[in-house]
Amino acid sequence: xxxSDVNVYGSLRNRLVMTLIGGVAMLTLLSYFVIRNYAAxxxxxxxxxxxxxxxxxxxxxxxxxxxxVEIDIPYAAFSMLGTTTDDxxxxxxxQDDLVLSGYEDLSLPKDRSxxxxxxxxTIYRDVAVRQVSASRTxxxxxxxxxxxxxxxxxxxxxxxxxxxxxxxxxxxGIGFFCLAVLLSIWVSSATIAPLKRLADSVARRGPQDLSPxxxxxxxxxVPLVSSLNHFMERLxxxxxxxxxxxxxxxxxxxTPIATVRSHAEMTLQRVDKEENRQALRSMIRAIDExxxxxxxxxxxxxxxFRADQHDYVSIDLVEIxxxxxxxLRPVAEMKDVTIQLNTDAxxxxxxxxxxxxxxxxxxIDNALKYSPSDxxxxxxxxxxxxxxIAVQDQGPGFQTHEMASLTDRxxxxxxxxxxxxxxxxxxxxxxxxxxxxxxVELSNNPSGGACVTLSF
Amino acid sequence: MRYLILLIISLFASHANSIEWExxxxxxxxxxxxxxxxxxxxxxxxxxxxxxxxxxINPELNINYYVASSADVYEEFQRNPQDYDVVISSAxxxxxxxxxxxxxxxxxxxxxxxxxxxRESLFGFTMEPASIVINKKAFETLKVPRSxxxxxxxxxxxxxxxxxxxxxxxxxxxxxGYLFATQDARASETYWRLMEIMGSLETRLYxxxxxxxxxxxxxxxxxxxxxxxxxxxxxxxxxxxxxxxxPSDFPNTMMRTAMVSKHSLSIRSSASxxxxxxxxxxTKAEGDSYHLPPLQAASQNEQRSAIALEPGLMIFxxxxxxxxxxxxxxxxxxx
Numbered sequence: 001x002x003x004s005d006v007n008v009y010g011s012l013r014n015r016l017v018m019t020l021i022g023g024v025a026m027l028t029l030l031s032y033f034v035i036r037n038y039a040a041x042x043x044x045x046x047x048x049x050x051x052x053x054x055x056x057x058x059x060x061x062x063x064x065x066x067x068x069v070e071i072d073i074p075y076a077a078f079s080m081l082g083t084t085t086d087d088x089x090x091x092x093x094x095q096d097d098l099v100l101s102g103y104e105d106l107s108l109p110k111d112r113s114x115x116x117x118x119x120x121x122t123i124y125r126d127v128a129v130r131q132v133s134a135s136r137t138x139x140x141x142x143x144x145x146x147x148x149x150x151x152x153x154x155x156x157x158x159x160x161x162x163x164x165x166x167x168x169x170x171x172x173g174i175g176f177f178c179l180a181v182l183l184s185i186w187v188s189s190a191t192i193a194p195l196k197r198l199a200d201s202v203a204r205r206g207p208q209d210l211s212p213x214x215x216x217x218x219x220x221x222v223p224l225v226s227s228l229n230h231f232m233e234r235l236x237x238x239x240x241x242x243x244x245x246x247x248x249x250x251x252x253x254x255t256p257i258a259t260v261r262s263h264a265e266m267t268l269q270r271v272d273k274e275e276n277r278q279a280l281r282s283m284i285r286a287i288d289e290x291x292x293x294x295x296x297x298x299x300x301x302x303x304x305f306r307a308d309q310h311d312y313v314s315i316d317l318v319e320i321x322x323x324x325x326x327x328l329r330p331v332a333e334m335k336d337v338t339i340q341l342n343t344d345a346x347x348x349x350x351x352x353x354x355x356x357x358x359x360x361x362x363x364i365d366n367a368l369k370y371s372p373s374d375x376x377x378x379x380x381x382x383x384x385x386x387x388x389i390a391v392q393d394q395g396p397g398f399q400t401h402e403m404a405s406l407t408d409r410x411x412x413x414x415x416x417x418x419x420x421x422x423x424x425x426x427x428x429x430x431x432x433x434x435x436x437x438x439x440v441e442l443s444n445n446p447s448g449g450a451c452v453t454l455s456f
Numbered sequence: 457m458r459y460l461i462l463l464i465i466s467l468f469a470s471h472a473n474s475i476e477w478e479x480x481x482x483x484x485x486x487x488x489x490x491x492x493x494x495x496x497x498x499x500x501x502x503x504x505x506x507x508x509x510x511x512x513i514n515p516e517l518n519i520n521y522y523v524a525s526s527a528d529v530y531e532e533f534q535r536n537p538q539d540y541d542v543v544i545s546s547a548x549x550x551x552x553x554x555x556x557x558x559x560x561x562x563x564x565x566x567x568x569x570x571x572x573x574x575r576e577s578l579f580g581f582t583m584e585p586a587s588i589v590i591n592k593k594a595f596e597t598l599k600v601p602r603s604x605x606x607x608x609x610x611x612x613x614x615x616x617x618x619x620x621x622x623x624x625x626x627x628x629x630x631x632x633g634y635l636f637a638t639q640d641a642r643a644s645e646t647y648w649r650l651m652e653i654m655g656s657l658e659t660r661l662y663x664x665x666x667x668x669x670x671x672x673x674x675x676x677x678x679x680x681x682x683x684x685x686x687x688x689x690x691x692x693x694x695x696x697x698x699x700x701x702x703p704s705d706f707p708n709t710m711m712r713t714a715m716v717s718k719h720s721l722s723i724r725s726s727a728s729x730x731x732x733x734x735x736x737x738x739t740k741a742e743g744d745s746y747h748l749p750p751l752q753a754a755s756q757n758e759q760r761s762a763i764a765l766e767p768g769l770m771i772f773x774x775x776x777x778x779x780x781x782x783x784x785x786x787x788x789x790x791x
Binding site for chain 1: 556557558576642768769770771775776
């Protein structure tokens, strides 16, 4: 059976590769966003801590002097906010709810607790800023006042840093992804390899090799391999049984028939009455017919069996033909039929010698059966244009309308009623031809008589 | 109709009242068609050669040059940012605040040291150290002070010689004076000791470098503290009467800064003017006409002493901080 006959659905390897790559792609994307988020978080945190330090230094500089608030903001409060991209800085200082100094329109987060430092990202003057606000209570002689400082800074430098980080993560991610793709292709191949090895080893086996798979296989393949082994074991057993049966049958059937025939012949010698002799002759004839049918049935079974074995060797068709002709010559001579053999010196072909012998014998046998007395059977064995053997008699020939069906099992020609036959002869020839990728061709000679050509 | 006229008049009046120009001049290019408005705190006489050499290269432009004090420049530009294309001022802090508050346009592609630019918007283009300028005649018998310490010693040992003969900025009026004072105070306690001595010797306070140098040349004062040496140098007529001293203990160098207004309708031409200022091209102008000391020509030492453009500058613009500082300054100087 070729692979084109197999119903294919997808590929394990591709499915494995796609699953792995898909998984890796998702992981890569996920880690990109997670790391980016994390980096953003850290970047914002570091900006927050600088802003908080700045706010704290402003609050620390606040003092109540003679009932009024003085804040000697240290230079560092702002100079520490210098960034590589020179981010803009906005600030506001409140005393209770009154703006003391700074950008009056910079609002404070509403739900802010006085005791805690508030962080938020907001929009101020149409730009995104990070704002940190904190308060401090100043206590004077007869006065309590809350000073609140709030500093907002643009995030250009943060964005720059984030862009750079994102770019780096992306590069690493792509590299990681490429590596993972290569790895997943390798892993898939490695995983599929034992399956491929098994398939190869089974495909490489000879036709008769039905031994169980002995090489170690991975756990997952154990059910398949054990089923396969089991199946092959059954097949081998059944083949052996058929072979034994055929051999046994041949022995069990032929011997008794031969015994019966020899008894019948012996009886014929002793019987004088004409009607009894007639009956005995009919009997012998029936026995012959049975013997022949049995032989051909067994031959046919054997051929069907052997055809599957492909036990081919190099054989010489001429030698086989000559051998059979020699053995059949006595029969031919009894009928006064001359067998004429025209062959090349040697016609070598690759085949099963028992099958070929059977086919050739059946061909010549058939020709003999249908040949009238005092006729000639011409046998040609040639290797050009193709290797073939053609057997031609001078009998009645084939009925044109039967030619197609004659090679079917148990089909006999209309003009064969007078001859002994099982209807299996041409079937055997056809089966042998098929087993050797050859063909059987039936034709009638223009001068009368049938011609059967077996070509390889 | 009457109301409308009234409204127009009042608008005119308010606009006219809003600023008093020290000078206003139109420089025309050879084939000038487009006009850039420059608002500046630098005297026309000092800046004119730069404008002239720019217009030689870009004859298709005209420059309308407005001069006011640095505080006025800041106020006026903040009020009418759409009226001016380029802002030039010696008050680095005010300029930085203008940029911080979003008034400036980003001019990309100028390769500049970090301390001399901010947000690719504000660029320093001169290096002008704060100097002690003395009248040579007054020091004929005295050792010329080379540092603040030496100046303190000279004043302390000769109080009678210097009473009423010392000049300095009134930091309440002058943006640049305030900048120098605050940077001095940041750098060293020596500043406050000097201020106390100067306060005890009835120091005269000036709004601007020009008048201080004028008084120095006519012997009204003998020593001027924190004057722009560049202005003194510009007065070649009195060069033999005065001596410019860069204090050796801690020098403070101011950068004149320029920026392009975000609302400018001719950003490209304005940017090319800014690029001209930040390149050293304008120093190559011919003739012996005086130029401001360009940043590009500054030595390593001078560069180190420069007041860097960083957000810290805005601290001293804070109302509370300013109030505290001025109070302290007044306590020291006005007794």
